Amino acid sequence: MNASESTPTSGGTRPARVRTRHLQDAKDTGRRFAMLTAYDQFSAQAFEAAGIDVLLVGDSVGTTVLGYDSTLHTTHQDMLTFTGAVARSVHRPLIVADLAFGSYQTGPQDAVNHAVELMRAGAQAVKLEGGEAILPQVRAIVAAGIPVMGHLGFTPQSVHALGGHRVQGREHAAADRLADDALALQEAGAFAIVLELVPSGVAERLTEILAIPTIGIGAGPACDGQVLVWQDMAGLSDFHGTFVHRFAELGADLRRAATTYREDVEGRRYPGPGHAFS
Template identity: 40%
Template sequence: MFKPSFHRSFAGNLKKFHSFSLARSVYQQPSFDINDSNSSDLKNDKKIVEIRRKTISDIYNIYHKKEPITVLTAHDFITGKFADLAKTDIVLVGDSLGMVSLGYPSTNELPFEEFLYHVKSVSRGVRQSFLIADLPFGTYETSIEKAVESSIQLVKNGANAVKLEGGVEYLDTIKKLSSIGIPVVGHIGLTPQRHNSLGGFKAQGKNVNNALEIFKNALCLQKTGAKLLLLECIPQKLAKYITENVSIPTIGIGAGNHTSAQVIVQSDLLGMHGVNSLPKFVKPYENFLEKGVSAIKKYNHDVKTRAYPETGIHTFTIKNSVYLDFLEIAEKIKTYPLKDLQSFDLDVN
């Protein structure tokens, strides 16, 4: 990979590489327009707009305005950056990445160490959106202590809140996490980590008892301290009723248009795996699979026909005198045995 040589002509290259930071990534810099003639006046604080992540208070401000809240999943730096640049209110690092990004048959097989790696990666791409991370299967069920330990690891890797699946059985866990300052997002309805006991990925709340159980869980989670509530694959009327009868934002996925927020898996939204066989509730906005494969085919064709890279456009030059000096020596050493090549002094100047 080509790397600019800073050691020889840093001053000369400074303007050329103005967006490159030796110390910090561009995503960690205060945001101001480098092309703005006024932005060079660093003494004028009004000209510098500091970029910061949304907080739970910001999310509640949107909620109290009755403005729909946007939520999108992300699984790495670039998908986190996509969501953040689009000004998505909340980014969710869901354990669904185990299936859509890592190819596991189910979310339950995703190791926590791998998940943490992705949380950290997404976090580096998100600088404005509120960042929620799932508690994957096996990271919170066995004890409150286990849940606290796992949640602390998620926060240390960039999460602003954690999400767990389940209801009344985790009230003490939610209470403990809230008491140590970690915002908790509840998740009821279809809980994918329990798909084995639910008989698959099926809509929930379609009979009286199940609907009442979901509503009971919603009330209990709110009263215990959950800050948000994700409702997955439940009837629209039930989701609307729950939303109207709790005082915390609800996030719907397959739950109709009356929840406080909507979430979708980014790879579904963008059609990264194509647009066929998507869940009923998904509206694909792009077909990345089709466009990506098409672009790669064009690249393969251009390489095979030597149309890429194109001389003068994608190539670097060397002075003719330098190249002639190189050839003079190269022609001599190309027949050297290995031991002579190893001892050859490259400092020919």
């Protein structure tokens, strides 16, 4: 890596632009990396400034921004819009975009077509959910030159088939199926795999047997990286999942700011003399 591709920091040298190979380097050297969802200019720029390595433009935008009750309502056009907003706003993080429900389940050609459009919108990799059933799609996308991130465990687009938001892989047979799916995704060319709502021991086993990085969300501390929905992490949402640590309380801060604004407007304290033009 030449000087133009790296930036010195207090924690060592970080790449000026994160690539998939840097996540592999992190796994190989035992360095943990952080990933957050991002859907807009301001959150993406804040997370870039904080040194977040990977930004996931998740189909969770449907539930966190658009007001839907599940990710099944998020469309491919939604993903193009929000991927573009993030991609135009940052330089350093690796930008991964979700393939929306219905955009890849219909077969490899549809998967490739929609992945190509996400890359044109600014993504540098795409993520899709599932194991053995979507291996043809993974192989086709990788063959088209597009990096693929897998997603196993609880897969939100299959929430109805899975019987709700439930931890996956608790039974030995289910854990073995997860391992088989993870190894198959790796063989198909995936560069990393998200493990969601998986027992920590199972996630540790998968992290050990896989050569590619694992990224946990509700999967314990053994994964190579961690991801959270940013509104959950920052206390902006009402979600209080067991695996979520609220690193801030932005929701409370925003309510206080809005309340003070309303009170100052009603009390004729805002706008004041310094907020007007002569």
